[in-house]
Amino acid sequence: MTTGEMAAELVSPPLPASLRETLPGRYYTDPTIFAAEQALIFETGWSCAVLAADIPAPGDFETVQVGRESVIVARGRDGAVRAHLNVCRHRGARICTEDKGTVRRSFQCPYHAWTYGLDGSLVSAPHLREMPDVDRSAFGLHRVHSREWLGYVWLCLADEPPSFEDTVVADVAARLGSPDAIVGYQVADLALGRRISYDVKANWKQIVENFMECYHCGTIHPELTEVLPEFANGLAAQYFVGHGAAFGDEVHGFTVDGSEGLARIPGVGADQDRRYYAITVRPQVFVNLVPDHVVFHRMFPLAADRTHVVCDWLYLPEVVASGADIDRSVELFHRVNQQDFDACERCQLSMDSRSYARGGVLVPSEHHIGEFHDWVRARVG
Ligand code: FES
Ligand code: FE
Numbered sequence: 496m497t498t499g500e501m502a503a504e505l506v507s508p509p510l511p512a513s514l515r516e517t518l519p520g521r522y523y524t525d526p527t528i529f530a531a532e533q534a535l536i537f538e539t540g541w542s543c544a545v546l547a548a549d550i551p552a553p554g555d556f557e558t559v560q561v562g563r564e565s566v567i568v569a570r571g572r573d574g575a576v577r578a579h580l581n582v583c584r585h586r587g588a589r590i591c592t593e594d595k596g597t598v599r600r601s602f603q604c605p606y607h608a609w610t611y612g613l614d615g616s617l618v619s620a621p622h623l624r625e626m627p628d629v630d631r632s633a634f635g636l637h638r639v640h641s642r643e644w645l646g647y648v649w650l651c652l653a654d655e656p657p658s659f660e661d662t663v664v665a666d667v668a669a670r671l672g673s674p675d676a677i678v679g680y681q682v683a684d685l686a687l688g689r690r691i692s693y694d695v696k697a698n699w700k701q702i703v704e705n706f707m708e709c710y711h712c713g714t715i716h717p718e719l720t721e722v723l724p725e726f727a728n729g730l731a732a733q734y735f736v737g738h739g740a741a742f743g744d745e746v747h748g749f750t751v752d753g754s755e756g757l758a759r760i761p762g763v764g765a766d767q768d769r770r771y772y773a774i775t776v777r778p779q780v781f782v783n784l785v786p787d788h789v790v791f792h793r794m795f796p797l798a799a800d801r802t803h804v805v806c807d808w809l810y811l812p813e814v815v816a817s818g819a820d821i822d823r824s825v826e827l828f829h830r831v832n833q834q835d836f837d838a839c840e841r842c843q844l845s846m847d848s849r850s851y852a853r854g855g856v857l858v859p860s861e862h863h864i865g866e867f868h869d870w871v872r873a874r875v876g
Contacts, residue, residue, distance in 0.1 A: 510856060515865040520851035522871075523698035523843060529799035530563075531875045532699075536778050538562035538652045539874075541663050543780045543793050544641075545648040546687060546807060547576060549595070554613065556602075557595040560795050560803075561650050566639050567591055568648055571613040572600065576643065578650050579615040579636035590636075611636050645782075646683035646809075647791070663776055670774040672738065679762035680784050685809035686816075688788070689825045693804040693832060697839035698846070699779070699796040700871065702804065705835050706773070706781050706792075708861045715834045718827055722746050722753050723771055729860055739770030739784075749785040750823040756787040757814045757824060777870065783828065787814075788821075790828045800843055806832060 510516060522528055544559040545568045556569035558581055565581035567590065583590050588606040601618055603610045609620040615636035623629060640651040642659060649663065668674035695702060705711070712719060712726040720727040724743045742749070748756025749771065759768070763786045772784040783790040788810045795803040808825050815821075845851050857865055 507853065513859060515857040515862055517854040517857055517864075518700070518868050518871070519854045520846040520848065523700060523846035524799050526799055528875065529698075529796070532871070533562040533796070535874045536871070537796065538564070540653075540657060540778065541649045541651045541659055542778075543647050543776070544568055544578070544650045545576075547643055547646055547648050548687065550576065552597070554597045554599055555595075556591065556598065558591050558593065559650070560797070561639070561652055564639075564652060565589060565591075566650060566652075567602065567636070568641070568650070569598075569602075569613050576641060576648050577614060578639035578641040578648070579611075580639060582637070583609055584617065584634040584636065585609045585620070609634075644683075645677070645791075646685065647793075666776045667774055667782070671772060676767070676772075677784070679760070679764050679767060680789055681760055681762045682782075682789050682791075682809065684812070685760070685789060686812040686814075687807055688810040688815050688821045689808040691806050691825075691829055691832070693806065693836055695802045695804055695836045695839060696800060697802060697836070697843040698799055699794055699802045700867075701839040701842055702794060702802055702836070703775065703778070703867060704864050705839050706775055707864050707867060710858065710860050711835075711838060715838055716831055718751050719831050722749060722827065739767065739772040742769040742771070748787065748824070749827060751826040751830065752823060754823055756785070757819055757821065758811055759786045760788075760811060777867070787811075788824060792832075800846075804832070804836070 538561065542561050544561065544566065545557045550557055550568065550570045553570050553572045553574065556567055559566050559568060566578050567581045568576060568578045570576050581590050583604040583606065585604065585607055588604050590602050590604050590611070601610045601612050607621060610618050612618045615638055617631045617634045620629070623631065640653070640656045641648055643649070644659070644663065649659065664674065667677055671677060709726050710729040713729055716726070722742060723740045725740050743753070746753040748754060750756055768786050774782045776782065779794040781792040788808055791807045791809060793805045797803055806828070808821065808828070810821065
């Protein structure tokens with residue numbers, strides 16, 4: 496068989512108008528495209544970085560990856576959270592190599608001991624007095640825009656960030672059908688009950704696309720479809736915008752076996768009770784809302800084929816403080832996560848195949864994924 500004949504075998508006929516193409520396979524493997532996404536998506540928009548309650552006291556800090564940058568997020572002595580690039584202004588050494596920690600009042604670069612305050616200012620450097628041309632005020636750490644919402648610290652590396660309200664808040668409102676629908680879940684007042692991190696060997700877009708559709712629910716999520724019977728028909732993703740998915744009649748709570756859940760969040764209205772809402776906040780957050788807890792995913796793309804996902808299960812503080820058994824509640828979405836990430840990794844294996852060089856197909860219940868692809872293409876080109 497000649498090369499030409501082989502190529503001819505892999506060309507598909509044009510799609511009927513009712514179907515849409517996916518992105519071509521190389522969008523999930525090409526380091527050049529990944530670098531463009533880092534630069535033009537993750538380094539220009541807002542990313543959810545840190546649970547504010549994880550850095551409760553002055554001097555507490557975490558380092559996080561935003562696009563290709565390492566960022567120090569620290570609570571100052573005034574109680575405010577600030578973020579700075581984790582790059583020494585002297586010769587560029589990475590200042591903090593720890594994921595998290597506590598400093599008394601400053602960060603000291605381990606190389607030549609330039610020392611920066613929690614507000615990023617350069618407070619001292621060896622022999623500074625003998626170097627009058629080194630203006631301390633000119634060599635503070637570079638500031639990263641930050642703000643808190645839903646109890647998390649969100650960061651933007653852009654010099655002039657896009658409106659947080661028009662992007663992040665609007666995404667949540669569009670998904671819930673109203674800007675106020677999230678309020679009743681009191682997300683910022685909830686406490687961390689459990690955290691599980693996942694090292695997913697798949698491109699970040701696989702994870703977004705998977706989260707956006709429920710065509711797969713009947714195949715890979717037996718526990719979830721038991722609790723949410725409407726999900727078994729695969730139409731959930733767009734059908735339930737604005738009014739959530741109802742729990743099954745025999746289901747008592749959003750748990751792995753449908754047994755009773757935990758204390759209901761008081762702000763959850765009667766119209767939101769016994770319902771499940773799933774929200775994608777582009778580009779790297781997924782939120783699930785149920786009456787007694789919130790499942791909050793943050794996603795950190797590390798390479799074209801590797802993504803770190805941190806999933807928090809948040810409950811009323813009194814539920815967490817009481818030591819109540821949250822295992823059955825956590826287990827449901829932990830299984831969903833494992834099932835989803837296994838599926839993403841299964842697809843990732845084929846992204847370099849000649850069979851997928853032109854991509855695949857979005858069936859009608861997945862058409863909204865095409866909008867996500869348009870969104871990516873509009874940014875990356
Ligand atoms: Fe940090 Fe020299 S590189 S003090
Ligand atoms: Fe799923």
